[in-house]
Amino acid sequence: MKWLNDFRELFRRDQVWSVMLPKQVDVNLDKNIALYIEDLNVSFDGFKAINQLNLYIKEGELRCLIGANGAGKTTLMDIVTGKTKPDSGSVWFGQNHDLLGYDEAAIARLGIGRKFQKPTVFEELSVFDNLELSLKTNKSVLPTLFARLSHQQDKRIAQVLETIGLTEQRQLAAGALSHGQKQWLEIGMLLASDCRLLLVDEPVAGMTAEETEKTAELLNKLAGEHTVVVVEHDMEFVRSIARTVTVLHQGSVLAEGSMDDIQKNKEVIEVYLGEEHAEGSEAAL
Numbered sequence: 001m002k003w004l005n006d007f008r009e010l011f012r013r014d015q016v017w018s019v020m021l022p023k024q025v026d027v028n029l030d031k032n033i034a035l036y037i038e039d040l041n042v043s044f045d046g047f048k049a050i051n052q053l054n055l056y057i058k059e060g061e062l063r064c065l066i067g068a069n070g071a072g073k074t075t076l077m078d079i080v081t082g083k084t085k086p087d088s089g090s091v092w093f094g095q096n097h098d099l100l101g102y103d104e105a106a107i108a109r110l111g112i113g114r115k116f117q118k119p120t121v122f123e124e125l126s127v128f129d130n131l132e133l134s135l136k137t138n139k140s141v142l143p144t145l146f147a148r149l150s151h152q153q154d155k156r157i158a159q160v161l162e163t164i165g166l167t168e169q170r171q172l173a174a175g176a177l178s179h180g181q182k183q184w185l186e187i188g189m190l191l192a193s194d195c196r197l198l199l200v201d202e203p204v205a206g207m208t209a210e211e212t213e214k215t216a217e218l219l220n221k222l223a224g225e226h227t228v229v230v231v232e233h234d235m236e237f238v239r240s241i242a243r244t245v246t247v248l249h250q251g252s253v254l255a256e257g258s259m260d261d262i263q264k265n266k267e268v269i270e271v272y273l274g275e276e277h278a279e280g281s282e283a284a285l
């Protein structure tokens with residue numbers, strides 16, 4: 001009975017109809033640059049928080065942004081994610097998405113995700129359910145009503161659990177996780193939502209030494225397949241993950257290079273430790 005088989009196939013438990021799938025976003029990365037930031041300026045009540053800032057992030061790189069308090073790191077992240085609109089300049093994702101023309105939701109749909117310092121997981125829900133909620137599926141009413149997890153989606157969650165090292169905790173309520181595990185879960189939620197560019201704010205604040213080490217491994221693992229920008233104050237951690245470090249100062253890029261280069265940079269030493277340390281010192285950055 002062919003019609004019965006066809007009917008069964010159509011309503012299979014793990015069936016995901018095309019109407020349920022989100023549209024794929026095309027990001028042109030031909031030039032191998034994920035994020036272009038040029039001549040960016042933002043003032044708050046006349047104070048220049050971002051000042052003629054230029055920054056290019058390569059596709060698949062892991063970049064660390066450092067800078068003293070007030071250097072403009074958070075404001076920069078706010079601009080990339082659409083929370084703050086700059087006074088002038090440009091911000092492009094790949095070569096075909098002018099981010100300044102998009103709102104926050106549209107930027108998230110492009111695959112740009114942010115993890116704030118404080119984890120914001122759904123504490124009552126299991127680790128698995130948190131990830132399921134983040135899957136990039138069509139969240140409009142009809143598909144949501146009929147949606148069931150497909151085999152592929154199940155496999156995707158299993159992959160993410162493996163990547164973030166929480167396979168054993170999959171049924172545990174997120175609220176019962178340690179601080180470090182919650183941070184990894186939140187990174188996993190960005191992965192489950194098919195994030196291509198991850199902006200990660202102070203990931204190791206409040207973590208134990210062991211958790212910090214695991215976080216370094218995780219971020220290193222993500223680079224390549226994802227582009228990762230990490231804002232961090234913990235220099236030890238930055239040294240352990242960064243290939244390229246960008247130092248922001250008064251809303252502009254002060255220096256860029258390997259951690260070794262940055263440590264020897266006279267201007268950076270002056271800014272961090274004051275001029276008296278600049279002479280012949282490789283400051284304890």
Ligand SMILES: Nc1ncnc2c1ncn2[C@@H]1O[C@H](COP(=O)(O)OP(=O)(O)OP(=O)(O)O)[C@@H](O)[C@H]1O
Nearest residue numbers: 044045048049067068069070071072073074075076
């Ligand atoms: N909405 C706002 N209104 C007024 N001033 C602001 C606003 N947002 C940021 N600023 C100011 O802009 C400057 C840059 O702030 P920002 O938070 O981007 O720095 P930061 O490098 O992230 O610092 P921190 O490491 O302390 O988080 C600061 O002097 C801050 O007070």
